[in-house]
Amino acid sequence: MNDIIHLLPDSIANQIAAGEVVQRPASIVKELLENSIDAGATSIQLIIKDAGRTLIQVIDNGKGMSNTDARLAFERHATSKIRTAEDLFALRTMGFRGEALPSIAAVAHVELKTKRKEDQVGTHLVIAGSTVEKQEEIVCADGSNFAIKNIFFNVPARRKFLKSNETERKNILTELERVAMVNSEIEFSFIENDIEVIKYPASNLKQRIINVIGKNFNQQLISIEIETTIAKIYGFVGKPESARKARAQQYFFVNGRYMRHPYFAKAITSAFAPLIPVGENPNFFIYIEVSPDTIDVNIHPTKTEIKFENEQPIWQILAATVKEALGKFNEVPTIDFDTLDAIDIPIHTPGVTNAARPQVNVNPAYNPFKSASSGGSSQGGGNSYQRPNFDWESLYKGFETDTNIDSSEAGEVIEIRSSESDLFEESLNSLHYQYKNRYILTSVKSGLMMIDQRKAHVRILFDQFLQNIKLKRGISQRTLFPEIVEFSASEAAMIPYLLDDIEAVGFDLSNLGNNAYAINGVPSEIDKVNSVELIHNMVTKSIETGSDVKDEIQEALALSLAYAAAIPYGHRLTNDETSDIVNRLLASPSHKYTPDGKLIISIFDDSEIDRRFK
Known part of the structure; x- marks a missing residue:
């Protein structure tokens, strides 16, 4: 019987490894x-075409490679960073397993031009x-100079996804x-389709983050x-x-x-818990330096998950350090008696009179019960009293409206259209009661219906905004003083693809350059809303969806706007x-549900209500 186990060829093994490394x-x-960073580069250029499908090129001014090293770099597990097993526990470089370049070369066309400073000529290597x-x-x-072309050219199933x-x-x-953000001393530039889109000059850490x-x-x-x-531990946290x-x-x-x-x-x-509302998230940029033998960076293929030996002590140090920083910069609410506005209390000096004695004028003949309408002055020669002219009956108008309702309105039937055919095919009474400024109660044939007023408004506005986006008919209200909204590079990169939909709901944005936009108009439906924060949330929500479907991006925009414009609880x-x-x-x-799946309506059956009174 023939043996069935055999060694895989390197080309197939590299393609399998590429499934983990090159996603x-x-x-x-x-x-x-x-x-490039491990090579000691001080300037790195990233060039892409067709979002990386056609070309990904990285050019650096690092130490370069010799003729032999350039060839060996594309062999599996070939690395300059590990020589003994002990080196695994003292790593301070980025890549070290020797799988990246052979995995990339297995699924793309690779062209490398490299040269060391001490060499007269460099090496040109082409691999497919x-x-x-x-x-x-x-x-x-x-x-x-690495040029990666036609990614997944030989794995069409991967390219399709x-x-x-x-x-x-x-x-x-x-x-x-x-x-x-972690290599502020290095200059980075990003060139897309022969146009320089981003440039990060070498700077200090704070300036790089900004x-x-x-x-x-x-x-x-x-x-x-x-x-x-x-x-x-060092870095920065955002103010509350x-x-x-x-x-x-x-x-x-x-x-x-x-x-x-x-x-x-x-x-x-x-x-941050005492300083920010529930549901909000603080910004932070935290840099941690530990001994390499106390962490394991090799538990995840992309090395984005790291196991710490001293997780709990670092947690406590991190929490205490952030609290101290917030307190040092007076971000924790405290009472500062030195800054309070106080009344100046004069100091008493014996024998010196600084203030005049107050004079009180009293009219002993004043009669508050004698009105001017009774004629002339009040008895005793006092001044006449004018009773305030106030329409007390206006205070009772609301009660008359609630109780004296036309009987023809009480039997009004509202047509209900629902995807669930049997759910709400019943008559509704036009009388509604607002409970604790949070819920709307109304009677239906089967019992008592309770509606969450804010969630109901979110549902209504979402449908309206989504229709405006699809039909491009949002109404914009011009702002008196345009506000400026600034984005990060990754956020700004998405704006051209979202701009039509953002403007379709009523926003009017103009590009100011440097990832900044002026807000010249806002949707007419929103009132007293921070438009800068709202647009940030809309863009962030769209990026988080990571969707390629236009409808889903439009829904994310409409949902963000609906939640911002919906009436609050307590209204x-x-x-x-x-x-x-x-x-x-x-x-x-x-x-019945909000666009993100939250329940809007709950019905209490008559039988359930009757059971409570038995």
Whole structure:
């Protein structure tokens, strides 16, 4: 019987490894940028075309490679960073497993030009699908120039599952931002379709964060720094007023590597808990330095999840450090008696009179019960008294309206259209009662219907805004003083694809350059809403969906706007407003739930109500 186990060829093994390392164009960008950083580059260019499908090129001025090293770099597990097993526990470089370049070469066309400073000529290497097609000497600049073309050309199934250009471009920019924010001493530039879109000059850490996230963070950052025997922690947290309901700017970096760590994020959230409303998230940019032998960075293929040996002590240090920083910058509410406005109390000096004695004028003949209408002066010669002219009957008008209702209106039947055919096919009484300024109660044939007024309004506005977007008929209201909204590079990259839909609901934006837009008009339906924060939330929500379907992006925009414009809990409704909400809600084809799945209507059956009184 023949043996059935055999070794896989390197080309197939590389393609299998590529399934973990190369998931999308952004994965290649991450690996190449990290290689350039490990090579000691001080200037890195990232060039893409067609959102990375056609070309991903990274040019750096690092140390470069020799002829032999350039060839060996594309062999599996070939690395310059590990020589013994002990080296695994002392790593401070980014890539180290030797899988990135061979995995990339297995699914794309790769062209490399590299040269060391001490060499006269460089090396030109061309690889396609793990097959070396050319290797020759070439005249080129110092450093390395990687050009990755036609990603997944030999794996069409993988190429088919790539997202839209907008989504892939956003992911590439996200990787660039993560790398740039932890390497502020390196200059980065991003060139797309032969146009330089982003440039991050070498700077200090705070300036790099501002360049990446946006100038609006300049006055919102509070620095933190502490060094212990376990870890050194430094960076910045955003002031409480910069917290966001949607996805906040939250970054952790460990030994120069971006990571996700929900446990540490809770430490920062707990420090902000007394200062921000429930549901909002603080911004933070935290850099942690620990001994390499106390962490494991190899538990995830992309190395974004890291296991710490001293998680609980670091949690406590992090929470205490953030609290101290917030207190130092007077962000924790305190009573400062020195700054309170106090009444000046004069100091008494014996023998010196500084103030005149107050004079009290009294008319002993004044009679408050003698009105001017009784004629002339009051008895005793006092001045006449004029009774206030007030329409007391107007106070009772509301009660008359509620009780004296035309009987013809009481039997009004409201047509209900529902996707659930048997749910609300019944007559409604036009009388509605607002309970605790939060719920609307009304009777139906089967019992008592309770409606959440805010969720009902969200449902109504969502349907309205979504229709406006689709029909491009939103009404804009001009602002007296235009406001400026600034975006990060990744957010600004999505604006051109969202601008038509944002303007369709009634916003009027004009591009000011440098990732900033002026808000010249807002939807006429919204009132007393922070339009800058609203647009930020709309863009963030659209990015979070990561969807390629236009309808889903439009729904995300409409939902963000609906929640911002909906009436709040505690708002007193008039009878007409209450009726309008009920009628418009029940006219919606999806009136039972909000667009994000929250219950709007609950019905208490007559049998259930009767049971409570037995």
